Amino acid sequence: xxxxxxxxxxxxxxxxxxxxxxxxxxxxxxxxxxxxxxxxxxxxxxxxxxxxxxxxxxxxxxxxxxxxxxxxxxxxxxxxxxxxxxxxxxxxxxxxxxxxxxxxxxxxxxxxxxxxxxxxxxxxxxxxxxxxxxxxxxxxxxxxxxxxxxxxxxxxxxxxxxxxxxxxxxxxxxxxxxxxxxxxxxxxxxxxxxxxxxxxxxxxxxxxxxxxxxxxxxxxxxxxxxxxxxxxxxxxxxxxxxxxxxxxxxxxxxxxxxxxxxxxxxxxxxxxxxxxxxxxxxxxxxxxxxxxxxxxxxxxxxxxxxxxx
Amino acid sequence: xxxxxxxxxxxxxxxxxxxxxxxxxxxxxxxxxxxxxxxxxxxxxxxxxxxxxxxxxxxxxxxxxxxxxxxxxxxxxxxxxxxxxxxxxxxxxxxxxxxxxxxxxxxxxxxxxxxxxxxxxxxxxxxxxxxxxxxxxxxxxxxxxxxxxxxxxxxxxxxxxxxxxxxxxxxxxxxxxxxxxxxxxxxxxxxxxxxxxxxxxxxxxxxxxxxxxxxxxxxxxxxxxxxxxxxxxxxxxxxxxxxxxxxxxxxxxxxxxxxxxxxxxxxxxxxxxxxxxxxxxxxxxxxxxxxxxxxxxxxxxxxxxxxxxxxxxxxxxxxxxxxxxxxxxxxxxxxxxxxxxxxxxxxxxxxxxxxxxxxxxxxxxxxxxxxxxxxxxxxxxxxxxxxxxxxxxxxxxxxxxxxxxxxxxxxxxxxxxxxxxxxxxxxxxxxxxxxxxxxxxxxxxxxxxxxxxxxxxxxxxxxxxxxxxxxxxxxxxxxxxxxxxxxxxxxxxxxxxxxxxxxxxxxxxxxxxxxxxxxxxxxxxxxxxxxxxxxxxxxxxxxxxxxxxxxxxxxxxxxxxxxxxxxxxxxxxxxxxxxxxxxxxxxxxxxxxxxxxxxxxxxxxxxxxxxxxxxxxxxxxxxxxxxxxxxxxxxxxxxxxxxxxxxxx
Numbered sequence: 001x002x003x004x005x006x007x008x009x010x011x012x013x014x015x016x017x018x019x020x021x022x023x024x025x026x027x028x029x030x031x032x033x034x035x036x037x038x039x040x041x042x043x044x045x046x047x048x049x050x051x052x053x054x055x056x057x058x059x060x061x062x063x064x065x066x067x068x069x070x071x072x073x074x075x076x077x078x079x080x081x082x083x084x085x086x087x088x089x090x091x092x093x094x095x096x097x098x099x100x101x102x103x104x105x106x107x108x109x110x111x112x113x114x115x116x117x118x119x120x121x122x123x124x125x126x127x128x129x130x131x132x133x134x135x136x137x138x139x140x141x142x143x144x145x146x147x148x149x150x151x152x153x154x155x156x157x158x159x160x161x162x163x164x165x166x167x168x169x170x171x172x173x174x175x176x177x178x179x180x181x182x183x184x185x186x187x188x189x190x191x192x193x194x195x196x197x198x199x200x201x202x203x204x205x206x207x208x209x210x211x212x213x214x215x216x217x218x219x220x221x222x223x224x225x226x227x228x229x230x231x232x233x234x235x236x237x238x239x240x241x242x243x244x245x246x247x248x249x250x251x252x253x254x255x256x257x258x259x260x261x262x263x264x265x266x267x268x269x270x271x272x273x274x275x276x277x278x279x280x281x282x283x284x285x286x287x288x289x290x291x292x293x294x295x296x297x298x299x300x301x302x303x304x305x306x307x308x309x
Numbered sequence: 310x311x312x313x314x315x316x317x318x319x320x321x322x323x324x325x326x327x328x329x330x331x332x333x334x335x336x337x338x339x340x341x342x343x344x345x346x347x348x349x350x351x352x353x354x355x356x357x358x359x360x361x362x363x364x365x366x367x368x369x370x371x372x373x374x375x376x377x378x379x380x381x382x383x384x385x386x387x388x389x390x391x392x393x394x395x396x397x398x399x400x401x402x403x404x405x406x407x408x409x410x411x412x413x414x415x416x417x418x419x420x421x422x423x424x425x426x427x428x429x430x431x432x433x434x435x436x437x438x439x440x441x442x443x444x445x446x447x448x449x450x451x452x453x454x455x456x457x458x459x460x461x462x463x464x465x466x467x468x469x470x471x472x473x474x475x476x477x478x479x480x481x482x483x484x485x486x487x488x489x490x491x492x493x494x495x496x497x498x499x500x501x502x503x504x505x506x507x508x509x510x511x512x513x514x515x516x517x518x519x520x521x522x523x524x525x526x527x528x529x530x531x532x533x534x535x536x537x538x539x540x541x542x543x544x545x546x547x548x549x550x551x552x553x554x555x556x557x558x559x560x561x562x563x564x565x566x567x568x569x570x571x572x573x574x575x576x577x578x579x580x581x582x583x584x585x586x587x588x589x590x591x592x593x594x595x596x597x598x599x600x601x602x603x604x605x606x607x608x609x610x611x612x613x614x615x616x617x618x619x620x621x622x623x624x625x626x627x628x629x630x631x632x633x634x635x636x637x638x639x640x641x642x643x644x645x646x647x648x649x650x651x652x653x654x655x656x657x658x659x660x661x662x663x664x665x666x667x668x669x670x671x672x673x674x675x676x677x678x679x680x681x682x683x684x685x686x687x688x689x690x691x692x693x694x695x696x697x698x699x700x701x702x703x704x705x706x707x708x709x710x711x712x713x714x715x716x717x718x719x720x721x722x723x724x725x726x727x728x729x730x731x732x733x734x735x736x737x738x739x740x741x742x743x744x745x746x747x748x749x750x751x752x753x754x755x756x757x758x759x760x761x762x763x764x765x766x767x768x769x770x771x772x773x774x775x776x777x778x779x780x781x782x783x784x785x786x787x788x789x790x791x792x793x794x795x796x797x798x799x800x801x802x803x804x805x806x807x808x809x810x811x812x813x814x815x816x817x818x819x820x821x822x823x824x825x826x827x828x829x830x831x832x833x834x835x836x837x838x839x840x841x842x843x844x845x846x847x848x849x850x851x852x853x854x855x856x857x858x859x860x861x862x863x864x865x866x867x868x869x870x871x872x873x874x875x876x877x878x879x880x881x882x883x884x885x886x887x888x889x890x891x892x893x894x895x896x897x898x899x900x901x902x903x904x905x906x907x908x909x910x911x912x913x914x915x916x917x918x919x920x921x922x923x924x925x926x927x928x929x930x931x932x933x934x935x936x937x938x939x940x941x942x943x944x945x946x947x948x949x950x951x952x953x954x955x956x957x958x
Contacts, residue, residue, distance in 0.1 A: 012332060013610070018610065028569055059599065059600040145406075151406065152403065171732045179731075273322055274321070276325065277324075
């Protein structure tokens, strides 16, 4: 009987490799057990990591599910460019969905208020797309570390027929044995990056040399000040005040949302190491740049109950 | 020592270099609300600078509103999650927290310590390598301390830290600390935990958590954080036994056929001899494929895609192993189960068992319960939520498995309710069934000698003579769904075509061959086994056999399929709902059941499990007998079981 003896130290995985292994395992389980999975895709840093992990999980095959971009029509033009470039380069099936009903009804980021706007363009848009394509599993890039109510989220998060989340009625999740059985009409959200932190994401992007949307890097960009936020005037649709002229400032973004609602930060970080360095110095949660969570305490939890990721 | 603190004192590139090579440690914190568990986690996060300024500002604000520290920053608030829970002032689920230091990345599974939450703790513990058991220095070892320790031991956590908290309220007394250590050690001797470590702390004041305490100069050990950073975990993994459960078959093009999965344990090299379970086929590793290129060797828990030198039929749920260290293989095993659902274990119901990447129906027999406070065996009729018991599991398909202690990945399973699809239990495999127990009559007897006298007439000769393929049709459905009526009508129709056919009607057989049996789950199983044996004999003789049987349990029907042979077994489900069946019932059973005189009528007061993938569904509440017969004959023709050739009788 031959027993292989190995020195445990040389076979230890680094934390990034271990996180990667866990995420790949999750993605493969979903593809094996679900009929019609989809991956939400925003071109943000978490999306970028998720895409790389999917490419690894199904190598040498192509990514076996479509990517879904919920397009509010107010995304940064850099986001559209990045999306199209990646789709072409990796032969991805990218689906784009917009809630045109809401746009026709006059919903816009300036007059509707951020709660109503997000509800219609992001949440309703997402639910429309899930329903239209009958997806039974949707990958999202959310991480447990991001926000308090996410800390208790399962990796397989069950949603009822109305895509709603009931925190009291989630299945226990044991070992890496995910229970993928659902009843007709039900679906799951899957969070393969659950156990990654913001620092893990950045280190992985750096280590793997993952292409990242231009907006994360500091560049001179035309901005205006709105309340506490610097807003990048991304196209001619942005309403300027009478006589107002955007200033050119060297800014970058820590999260990507709709451009009229996403605050930029002034920065000199124009390379990945500099961005990471800046991140380590900043001691503010990453979502604080987004208007969406500011409206009420516990708002993320409320949104999740309604069907948000 | 601490965190990603001041990276700017060094070059960012060397910081990145250094921090790419951390190990990860997942640990669990166990204790009740009053043990100061939330405060300890808050302290770890705060002192390793893992709290962002806006989060700190938010808890400072909340400390005034919800806090219990009289205005001081209440670190416990950091670990609160859901709104309603926050208002109740308790955490009621597993929550995950993250922090890291220069040495390791940590994931904390934060679980509550109430009596009724064994479920949550077991859930959290399943992913952890280490557990911190919090003990209030004033109260010492409580029943829940024992319970938490037992669950850790059950889940195979090999490293335990007993953190004796609130030392500030016990006068930082060395005597008190020693007393608790002794009491705990006495109890822990009964547990199967290799490494137990004691640390006196005050989470509130910060003593011995991240910084060594000036208040306890008598303590010469390391701080809690230091212990977490240095405890040796690499040897916990099983690197000896290669186990590779196949997740997916990758066929991107005609030239590539690979098996994707996560290495559950062990090491694999290019060229290694491979045994495939359950097929028993052998081959060699041709390549270990990853996105980064081919590897010469790979080990757990790496995700890889394996190609083999031979074309072997392999699918999801199969396992690749080294032939010289093969796992146990079989249908039956013994396991410890923790029940996780409000609805108690129903031993008459079938469940689905998911182990590695394989999910299949199985039956659970409970032997005895285990008292989580005393670790003693106790008789239990069934398992309720949060109860633990030792069971026998009998699956419809054989699986490859190991003892959980030896291999967590191949020794663990979850139990899924077929109706709700919910995860209702978790199990840790003890090992194969020992042979001392009663032999399952379904298990085929060992084969007889090759040269024994045997039939000269081959199945092909019979086929030629009779112009039909022998097959068993199982008509299953509720009482009153029309099983016997359709069976006899089908018999007539096929007989008129010149086929040889026989009906086995459950009710009739109970007057003879199974007259000694009742209606318990065991008796129903034995009833079906005998009928299946008869059907097999009829099939062997070349006859078509129609079985009209209630057969309420999936697991038992699966055994029938196996006994008769899956290639000559068709399952036909008569799907009339119970209301319709009750209405047209001639047996009077539904009335008796309604009156409480019949206790186990499937569909009324015990479970009927509809087939998952029947070969045919007959909605007998919508179609008549003739149409049903027509559809069955169509099915036989479609499957090529009754051909055009004229019988030669």
